[in-house]
Every structure is written in structure tokens, then in C-alpha cells.
Amino acid sequence: MCFPGCGGQKPKASPVEEPHAAGFLSALERANITTAHLQSKLDNPITLSDTRRIMDAVTPYLLMPPEDCGLVDAAVTSREDCGLVQRRDEADDRGFAQDSIADCSSRFFWRVLTGRRREKPIRIVDVVLFGYELDLLEIRFHELDDVVAHTVLLENELSMKGVPKPLMWQEARTQERFARFANRTSSAVVLTRDTPVKKRGLWPWERATRQAAFRVVRMVDMQEGLELDNDDVIIYGDLDEMPSGESLRHLQQCEPRPGVFPLSGGLLFFIGRLDEVYLSDSPVPGWKYLLERPSYHRWHDAKRIRRLEQPKRPGGYLPGGWHLSDYPFLPFILIKRITISESRALESHIWRDVLRGEVRPDFRPLMKGWKKRLTRFDALAAHNARYRMLGEVAGRGPWYLLCNRERFPAWFWMRDRRLD
Structure with missing residues (x-):
């Protein structure tokens, strides 16, 4: 199954420099959730109707596996293959592999x-x-x-x-x-x-x-x-x-x-x-x-x-x-901000750039005294x-x-x- 999205080539191992998420923002617009409409909601309470439409548009992206449409290689599924632990075949008398025995x-x-x-x-x-x-x-x-x-x-x-x-x-x-x-x-x-x-x-x-x-x-x-x-x-x-x-x-x-x-x-x-x-x-x-x-x-x-x-x-x-x-995956961040109990609105200082297609909304200003709390x-x-x-x-x-x-x-x- 190929979900919405799936554009471009495999991601490059470098920081994002150019705007992206064009497909995702287009999907919102097809659901009559335009960038202009969301911008008009910045710092204002989100209606129940808006919340439902956003949830319907965002859900397919949350369901999409990372490997869909061949955009990434098969996952590394063992610590040994990743090089985090040395592969060992010995086991103790209870059947535990040696690298699974707690010290x-x-x-x-x-x-x-x-x-x-x-x-x-x-x-x-x-x-x-x-x-x-x-x-x-x-x-x-x-x-x-x-x-x-x-x-x-x-x-x-x-x-x-x-x-x-x-x-x-x-x-x-x-x-x-x-x-x-x-x-x-x-x-x-x-x-x-x-x-x-x-x-x-x-x-x-x-x-x-x-x-x-x-x-x-x-x-x-x-x-x-x-x-x-x-x-x-x-x-x-x-x-x-x-x-x-x-x-x-x-x-x-x-x-x-x-x-x-x-x-x-x-x-x-x-x-x-x-x-x-x-x-x-x-x-x-x-x-x-x-x-x-x-x-x-x-x-x-x-x-x-x-x-x-x-x-x-x-x-x-x-x-x-x-x-x-x-989790800074844009569909998740958007759905979280409109559904968590303590949320009242989309904060303009965060979402104005996001709605232009930026990849990383900066949520640190939401945290009281965040500059003194991060290290x-x-x-x-x-x-x-x-x-x-x-x-x-x-x-x-x-x-x-x-x-x-x-x-x-x-x-x-x-x-x-x-x-x-």
C-alpha cells in the first residue's frame, strides 16, 4: 500500500536546509485546511470542526510506515548488526545468551x-x-x-x-x-x-x-x-x-x-x-x-x-x-497541539514558519524558562x-x-x- 506522500529520493544524511513537506501541506489544503485558514487561527481557539478536519487529513501520514514506497532501506533489527554489542552464542544454564545477562x-x-x-x-x-x-x-x-x-x-x-x-x-x-x-x-x-x-x-x-x-x-x-x-x-x-x-x-x-x-x-x-x-x-x-x-x-x-x-x-x-x-514529525506535532488537554491554540511564534513548509517547529519557548532548563x-x-x-x-x-x-x-x- 502506498500512502500519501512518498516523494523524492532517499533522505540525505545532512541537516535540512530547504523548505519541504509540500505534499503534506497540499493534503491539508485538499481537506480545505489552507495555510491561510490555519494562519487565521494562530493564537485563537481551534474549533471542533477544524480539529476534526485536521485529524482526518493528518491520520494517513501517521499510519504511513517509514519504508513505504521504498524510501528507506530495511531496518537494522539487532544490536549486533548495528555494532552496539559483540555477537556471542554462548548461553548460561537458564538459556540466556551471555550478552543478555544483567550484571x-x-x-x-x-x-x-x-x-x-x-x-x-x-x-x-x-x-x-x-x-x-x-x-x-x-x-x-x-x-x-x-x-x-x-x-x-x-x-x-x-x-x-x-x-x-x-x-x-x-x-x-x-x-x-x-x-x-x-x-x-x-x-x-x-x-x-x-x-x-x-x-x-x-x-x-x-x-x-x-x-x-x-x-x-x-x-x-x-x-x-x-x-x-x-x-x-x-x-x-x-x-x-x-x-x-x-x-x-x-x-x-x-x-x-x-x-x-x-x-x-x-x-x-x-x-x-x-x-x-x-x-x-x-x-x-x-x-x-x-x-x-x-x-x-x-x-x-x-x-x-x-x-x-x-x-x-x-x-x-x-x-x-x-x-x-x-517527536518532530510534522503531522504528529500538529495533531498533538490540537488534541492535548492543555492546548488552547496554535501559537503563532511556532507555527508561522511551519506553515511555510519548515521542517522543525521550535517548541522550546513553550516551556517556562526553557533557556535555563536545557543543557x-x-x-x-x-x-x-x-x-x-x-x-x-x-x-x-x-x-x-x-x-x-x-x-x-x-x-x-x-x-x-x-x-x-
Whole structure:
């Protein structure tokens, strides 16, 4: 299937210099969403009618696989082929390949792990709040492939502003890029168009989703026959709150200290680029550039709570992973800005250049005091041994993203030909 777009040649490994996205902007115009019309909406509330038309026009681009129409080569699907680890065929007496055995004696995780190996590895279930980011889902599947036993995708028929939206996983699950993960993935619609939602506060749909999430997980446990043990772990968070596979490997194989659950993650906070980290409003104590996400719950404890959510007082923090916020793929950025709860309008200082076909909207001014909150990760690691070790142990970024730059060019200031 050839989706809209697919223009030009393979992307060049160089920063974008000329305007692009002509095909995408033309698609908006064919849906009567002209550049002039959007410009007239800058800094003004977006109507429900505009939101629906934009969503209809943008969705085909969000569904389009990077390899569609032969614009990029086949993906690199193993760390060995990427050169990140040395290929080793030896295995221990439990069947683990040597390069998949966690170093439980590592001092990096000493605050949450005892240094001893578990009697047997636990199973980990990844429960993900999923909206539109199929490219990020592909990256997450590969990052956690050998540590997550099952993935549960929670989708809504409503956006976080209450506007009807398509179920993206139902549309994309048969794509070749997801084939190897399909038998270990379940999906559930949490909020339907008929679900009553108490519209209090800024995030009513998010709150309603959290309240329903655990009910869905219990249902999946029974339907899929997972037969989870008390020590097995449930991850809960948004799709772009991505744990490091290496950190999870240590949690899976190494003994936790008493009282560390519920556990919180600690993620490097990236905003549309991978070279700068953002100082979050919810940092991990002692790690001001790590975001306190996602949450980890023992199945024994999770069965007793009414809803899955970020613990207010976690027993410990597992560092390693990345908050991949504001994926700078233009269709995703546009749909995010019109559907997130806190959005009120398209900000003119961001979108005026975007509507001329520029590739990279600059979202940093949206962040309060952003100039004082961003720092180069390389400089941070050079002067801080803990962050340097974080990059070495847990990874500088998702390996599948770093090994497939042409597949996800927007993260690297490169041209995405799906928009041409």
C-alpha cells in the first residue's frame, strides 16, 4: 500500500536546509485546511470542526510506515548488526545468551537492587497509554523486545480534548514492522465515545483513562492466560516515556531491595531532539535532569489498588530511559497541539514558519524558562560521572532509533520524505 506522500529520493544524511513537506501541506489544503485558514487561527481557539478536519487529513501520514514506497532501506533489527554489542552464542544454564545477562553486581543500581541475582527472572508486562505515535511504538517494541513478556496498548476513541479519534493500533497492527510483536501484544479501548467522563479540571480524559487502566490489565491477564506471579512487574506510562531495556534487564534478573515498590523510573527528558536534556518539574531526587516516569508495580501490589498511576511516594527510582517528547514529525506535532488537554491554540511564534513548509517547529519557548532548563547532554556527562555512567549503562538513547537514523530522520534534523 502506498500512502500519501512518498516523494523524492532517499533522505540525505545532512541537516535540512530547504523548505519541504509540500505534499503534506497540499493534503491539508485538499481537506480545505489552507495555510491561510490555519494562519487565521494562530493564537485563537481551534474549533471542533477544524480539529476534526485536521485529524482526518493528518491520520494517513501517521499510519504511513517509514519504508513505504521504498524510501528507506530495511531496518537494522539487532544490536549486533548495528555494532552496539559483540555477537556471542554462548548461553548460561537458564538459556540466556551471555550478552543478555544483567550484571547484578553493578553499583549503578545499588539503591534499588541488592546486588544478588533472583532465583528466576520475573516477567514484565508493559502497559502503555497510546495515542498516535506509531513510529515511537516501533522504537519501543524493539528497545524492550527481549525483556517484556507482553505489551498492553490502551487506546481511546476520544482525544484528550474529547474529540473522536481513530484507533491507530487497529489500523496498523498488520503492518510488516509490527509482525514480530503481534502475538505478544494486546489492545483495549478504555474510553469509548459513549463513556461518561466527569469534566473536572484540566485533564478529565487522562484521569478517566487511569481509573480504567487496571481493570483492563486484569482482563488481559485472564484472557491471554498470562498467569502472572506476585513478583512479576507491571510498567505503566505514556508511550513516549520509554524505559531502557538494559535497566529493565537488571530489574528482571536482579533481586530488589525491600520496600522499593511501587518503583518510579528516571528518564532523560528530550524535547524534539536528542542532544539536549530538559530540567523537568518532576525530577528524580538527586538527578535533576531525570523525569520521574514511568511507574513500576509488583503484580501482588497492583491487584490491591484501584488504578494504575505514578506513585506519589515511590519506594525507589530505577534510572535509565528517555522521555521522547514532541517527536518532530510534522503531522504528529500538529495533531498533538490540537488534541492535548492543555492546548488552547496554535501559537503563532511556532507555527508561522511551519506553515511555510519548515521542517522543525521550535517548541522550546513553550516551556517556562526553557533557556535555563536545557543543557547539552554531552557537556553534562563530561562534567558529571553519574550522567556519564547513565549513558554507558542504560544507553544514550533507544538503540533502534540510533541505529536507524534514515528511518526516523526528523529526530536528527533530516528530511522525512513521507511529507514530500
